[in-house]
Each structure stands twice: as C-alpha cells, then as structure tokens.
Amino acid sequence: MGPIETDAGRLLADVDGPLIAVGDVVTYHLLQAGRQPDVALVDERTKREAVDEEIRRTVTEDTTIEAVNPPAGISENVIEALIEGLSSDEPTTILVEGEEDLMALPAIVVAPNGASVVYGQPDEGMVHVTITDDHRADVRSLLDRFEGDTERFWTLLESVDTDASSTNG
Template sequence: MTRDDDTQPTSPDSDDQLLVLPDDLRHELKEPMGPIETDADRLLETVDGPLIAVGDVVTYHLLQAGHRPDVALVDGRTKRSAVDEEIHEAVTAGASIEVRNPPAELAAPVVRALRRALEADEPTTILVDGEEDLVALPAIVAAPEGASVVYGQPDEGMVHVKITDEHRAEMRDLLERFEGDTDRFWALLESDADA
C-alpha cells in the first residue's frame, strides 16, 4: 500500500486543508442525492459504467454481490463506530492508497487520491485515516458520464447517484458553499497536475 506524500497529521491551517463543511450546510447533506436501494444485486442491475463506492458497508455489500468497485473509499467506520472485523478485512484487502482526511473536511491528499483512482486502469481502494463521507461530493463532480456513485444513507440503505450534468452542477454549487480554498480544490480535482 502506498501513502500519499502529504498524509502526515497536520495543523488545521496546513495547506492540506482545502474545504470545510460549514454547519449551516449539514442539513442539506442529510437528504439522499438519488434513489435508496437495500439490495446490492438489484442496485448493480442498474449500473452500466464505472462504479465509485463511498463507505465501508456499501463497499462490503457490493463485494458480497460479486462486484469490486472501480473506486472504493473506506475509513474503517460506520455511523462513527468501528466496522466489524469481517467487513474491515474484506474492504481493505485491496487497499492501494492510504490518505488522511479529517472529519467534515476535504483535504488535498484525498482529492489527489480520488483523481488518481478515477484515472487508474485497475480497481483502486483508498483507505482514509479520518473520514471519507464527504468525498462522495467531489466524486460526483469528477466521475465520467454514466458512472455511478454509491454511498450509504444511515439506517436506510445505499444511495445510487447515476452521474449526469445536472448532478455535477448541483454538487459544484454545494461545494462552492464550503469554507476554504475553493480555487485550489477545483484545480486539484480537475487537473492531472498537483496544484
């Protein structure tokens, strides 16, 4: 497993911090961005492009259904508690990138890792030290047309977002309302070069 160059713990004003979720946006993120499915096999019947999974339990259910996501982001936790050992072992078995991303933030290392994983030819699992939940937002912006982003909705199931220009525009607007360095965030997410 490789660690991204800049994944060491950092101070809050480090240049790794890009965006922070403001408290007044939290309620907007509670609404699912797509249909909720509880059966991984049924969900997979509607996937016909690259699949990006955000969350340990979601990734586990997709693996159990025989489908390895093209990109998976896991952090070893679900609903703020550690996942069962069986889930942890299954979802981290293929982890190839390890990055740090503090809760309620989008930091440079995880954005770089997402970009790299989306461009990789092989399925890529990103193990996040911290929290991976918010990475669903830039994944929706950066994923190719026709791709699927699947993330967990606590106590309800898996939310399936089939990528369209409309979804991308919604996520762009939402991310623009985060606090932090949005210019650098977009430069990192949308280019091959490190900004």
C-alpha cells in the same frame, strides 16, 4: 441525490459504467454481491464507530492507496487519491485515515457521465447516483458554499477530464 436501495444486487443491475463506492458498508455489500468497485473509499468506520472485523478485513484487503482526510472535511490528499484511483486501469481501494463521508461529493464532480457513485444513507440503504451534468452542477453549487481553500479545491478537480477520467470500468 438518487434512489435509495437496500439490495446491492438490484442496485448493481442499474450500474452501467465505472462504479465508485464511498463507505465501508456500501463497499462491503457491493463486494458481497460480486462487484468490486472501480474506486472504493473506506475508513474502517460506519456512523463514526469501528466496523466489525469481517467488514474491515473485506474492504481493506485490496487497499491500493492510503490518504488522510479530516472529519467533516475534504483534504487535498484524499482528492489526489481519488483522482489517482479514477485514472487507474485497476480497481483501487483508498483507505482513508480520518473520514471519507463527504467524498461522494467530489466523486460526483469528477466521475464521467454515466458512472455510478454509491454512498450510504445511514439506517436507510445505499444511494445510487448515475452521473449527469445536472448532478455535477448541483454538487458544484453545494461545494461552492464550503469553507477553505476552494480555489485550490476546484483547480484539483478541474484537472480531471470527466469524459475520460475512468478507464478501469
């Protein structure tokens, strides 16, 4: 959905606005480069294996919210945590029990235009999506094909004003 970058410093040079990080290793690299994400979603795992202790300790140090999300799914609980994080005036780290892998998708839908969503591409680097209406439309089309209570899902996401959803950036 965006360019892949292996250097967090170079990636951050292109960030202008709120920053949402999805994944422990991505969050770790952004923190090491000197930028705390406005919202970070972590689950203490990478490629379905536990992250090393330094990464775990670093990315969970400022945990603000805990949420539960099943593997290969998107729960109401984690959506509510994402919305809460975006509306906070302070950086928010969401520690997910389960898996946060798919959370880049709803993050793209609810992030304001110009915000950055960064997620990991295993064995390649960090994908940087600068949010536009086109990105939002592409992700909505993809999410419409998901199974589950999509009506409730869209109701939750549409409650967010994407022009003003983040005040902490």
